[in-house]
Amino acid sequence: xxxxxxxxxxxxxxxxxxxxxxxxxxxxxxxxxxxxxxxxxxxxxxxxxxxxxxxxxxxxxxxxxxxxxxxxxxxxxxxxxxxxxxxxxxxxxxxxxxxxxxxxxxxxxxxxxxxxxxxxxxxxxxxxxxxxxxxxxxxxxxxxxxxxxxxxxxxxxxxxxxxxxxxxxxxxxxxxxxxxxxxxxxxxxxxxxxxxxxxxxxxxxxxxxxxxxxxxxxxxxxxxxxxxxxxxxxxxxxxxxxxxxxxxxxxxxxxxxxxxxxxxxxxxxxxxxxxxxxxxxxxxxxxxxxxxxxxxxxxxxxxxxxxxxxxxxxxxxxxxxxxxxxxxxxxx
Ligand code: NAP
Numbered sequence: 001x002x003x004x005x006x007x008x009x010x011x012x013x014x015x016x017x018x019x020x021x022x023x024x025x026x027x028x029x030x031x032x033x034x035x036x037x038x039x040x041x042x043x044x045x046x047x048x049x050x051x052x053x054x055x056x057x058x059x060x061x062x063x064x065x066x067x068x069x070x071x072x073x074x075x076x077x078x079x080x081x082x083x084x085x086x087x088x089x090x091x092x093x094x095x096x097x098x099x100x101x102x103x104x105x106x107x108x109x110x111x112x113x114x115x116x117x118x119x120x121x122x123x124x125x126x127x128x129x130x131x132x133x134x135x136x137x138x139x140x141x142x143x144x145x146x147x148x149x150x151x152x153x154x155x156x157x158x159x160x161x162x163x164x165x166x167x168x169x170x171x172x173x174x175x176x177x178x179x180x181x182x183x184x185x186x187x188x189x190x191x192x193x194x195x196x197x198x199x200x201x202x203x204x205x206x207x208x209x210x211x212x213x214x215x216x217x218x219x220x221x222x223x224x225x226x227x228x229x230x231x232x233x234x235x236x237x238x239x240x241x242x243x244x245x246x247x248x249x250x251x252x253x254x255x256x257x258x259x260x261x262x263x264x265x266x267x268x269x270x271x272x273x274x275x276x277x278x279x280x281x282x283x284x285x286x287x288x289x290x291x292x293x294x295x296x297x298x299x300x301x302x303x304x305x306x307x308x309x310x311x312x313x314x315x316x317x318x319x320x321x322x323x324x325x326x327x328x329x330x331x332x
Contacts, residue, residue, distance in 0.1 A: 003028050004309055006097035008063045012053050015250045015320060020053065021069075021313040028100050035102050037079035040309070041090070043097065043330040044072035044122040045316040046156075050249045059275050068096035072122045074111065075101075085110070092121045099309055099332065116294065123327035124160055124301040125290060131243060131276040132160035133286045138279060139241045139272050140217040144169030147211050149230050152221030154181035154302075156327040157243060159189055160290075161219045163299045166190045170217070173210050175203075175226055177322040184325055188300065203229030214238075222247045224255060231263040240271040250320060302326025 002025045009022035031037055049071055055062045063069055073095035077085045082105045085091065091108040095101060111121045123129065135157075136142060148165045152158040153174025162172045162185065174185040174194040185191040193210035200206045207215065207229060214235035220227050223245030234240070248255045264271055279286075293299040304324035306315045309332050319328055 002026070003098055003100045005068050005099075006312055007066050008053060008069055009066070011055060011065070012050070012250075014252050016050060016053065016317055018313055018317070022066075023310070026098075029102065031079055031081045031102060034082050034104050036077050036082050036085045036105060036108075038075035038091065038095065038101050038103055039078045040073055040075050040095070040099055040101075040332045042074040042119050042122055043309075043312055043332065044126070045312065045319060045328050045330065046071060046127075047244060047246045047249060047319055049316060050320075059277075068098060070094050070096050072127055074118050074121055090118055092126065097312055116291070119303060119305065119327070119329055119331075120294070120301065122329060123156060123303060124294060124299060125287060127276060128156040128327055129160055129290045130279075130283055130286050131274075132157050133164055133290055134276060134279040134282055135241045135243050135274045136161050136164055136217075136219060138282070139270075139274055140165075140219060140239050142168045142170050142217055145171075146216035147171045147173065147213060147235075148217040148219060149173045149175065149207060149211065149215050149233075150219040150221070151175045151226050151230070152244070152246060153185055153191065153194065154178075154325050155221065156324070158219070158221050159185070159302055159326050160299065162191050163189055164293075165217075167293060167298050171211075173207070173215075175222075181322075181325060184302065188302070197226050204232040207233045217241070219243060220245070224248050224257065228258045231258070231260060234263060234267050234269050236267050236269075238267055238269040240269060242271060242273045246320070303329055305329045305331050307331050 007022045010020045012020045052063045074092045077089040090111050093108045148170045150158045150161050154176035165172045172191045174191045182194040182196050185194040195206050215233045218230045218240045221244045224247035302325045312330050
């Protein structure tokens, strides 16, 4: 049986291109004792993968050239020589962009399709939900009645952060890139207000209008000028969670930003970088709370699901053009 695999062909310069990826066909080797054969079901594409495609120092090692890209994947066990897994089980894990792959079971998490849809284990019940919950609660420390602004609000992480903040009694303001996303935030996801940054000339003023009492928490997914505009509105003791900076991931030169120091000093504010894996010991507690909210209808989730293995690279590129609402996934 042959098997399609996607390799990193070149390190992207600026915005990634389809030519940065290469498809090859490989044979599937025989299983040995302890191994399982996995058939990919859902592939998660995420902005952080852009960082791993460059060879700059980061919190995870870069992808190697001419080696398969890996990301969060849900897969079906189609053959098993491992006692822990049987044919028909579903698992999630950091796996290669391959149609089929062998695994010795290490790092695989059994997931239960009867408890929640398989795709949610890559979204609200996976890294996305953990990032939203732990970033918000551990650094944001929201208090009832406070105002939170979220950038990248209609994306995977942002859309969950806003709903958690609503559950915790905050006033929630989202920033997103289209009018449709703004409508989704306000109508389906219970945000109190939302701003389209692509059609708003003065973002600092627009934020002030919807947050007249100032901003207590800023959950930052994008960085750049949007985040600068939020800083003009922060309150004393504000908490700023630096979760991501997608607006500058493809920069080839250092970004021109305002200096954050005067804003932080004047407001005794906290700005902290965040990596979800730093909070691994809190994952079970976070998943338990997210599952409860999901079952009670206190969190809903949006997904953009693209069909077909061949679409994985393009779907990854589409993240940088805002083509997704909620979690971006490929169904194989
Ligand atoms: P996502 O928000 O679902 O997808 C990316 C979104 O970013 C797009 O839909 C687009 O929405 C927006 N975007 C793209 N280019 C932009 C630009 N130039 N300026 C402003 N917005 C832009 O992705 P996600 O998985 O939820 O990740 C969100 C952020 O969290 C990313 O920065 C990611 O790296 C970070 N993250 C961090 C951790 C961690 O542990 N620190 C974990 C997961 C994710 P619009 O249409 O609204 O522009």
